[in-house]
Amino acid sequence: MGSRLTSSPAATAGFSADQARSRHAEVAELIGRLEMPTRDRSRRDFAIVCDLLRLGLAKEDIWPLVSASSKFESAGRPYFDLTITNAERRILLDGTTASQSLVPT
Numbered sequence: 001m002g003s004r005l006t007s008s009p010a011a012t013a014g015f016s017a018d019q020a021r022s023r024h025a026e027v028a029e030l031i032g033r034l035e036m037p038t039r040d041r042s043r044r045d046f047a048i049v050c051d052l053l054r055l056g057l058a059k060e061d062i063w064p065l066v067s068a069s070s071k072f073e074s075a076g077r078p079y080f081d082l083t084i085t086n087a088e089r090r091i092l093l094d095g096t097t098a099s100q101s102l103v104p105t
Contacts, residue, residue, distance in 0.1 A: 026055060027065065034069035041071050042083075049087040059084050 015023060030048050038044045045066070052062050063080055066072045072080050 023055060027052065027057070030055075031065050031069070034066060034072075045070050045072065046083055046087060046090075049083050050090055053084075053087055053091055 030051050033044070033048055036044075049062060049066070052065070057065075062084065063077070066080065067077075072083075
């Protein structure tokens with residue numbers, strides 16, 4: 001997981017060093033959840049992508065973070081593209097923010 005967790009400068013632009021570290025920790029925690037057992041990987045993957053988008057990460061920032069995990073690894077880029085498109089729609093429709101996470105803790 002460590003080498004995949006590199007944020008683009010745009011993902012932390014305008015943040016103090018402490019804020020950037022905090023955001024990096026939030027992203028790492030979300031990515032770590034992709035390795036947890038679940039009955040419904042698609043639902044979990046979708047929720048995590050929603051939360052990553054809410055944190056301000058762009059589509060192309062998210063792909064390298066998730067590409068080696070869960071169904072993103074086995075189903076590849078087409079699965080990711082479908083998942084992120086649906087997540088973007090959900091966020092626009094719901095108007096949810098990062099504090100309204102869909103991922104159970």
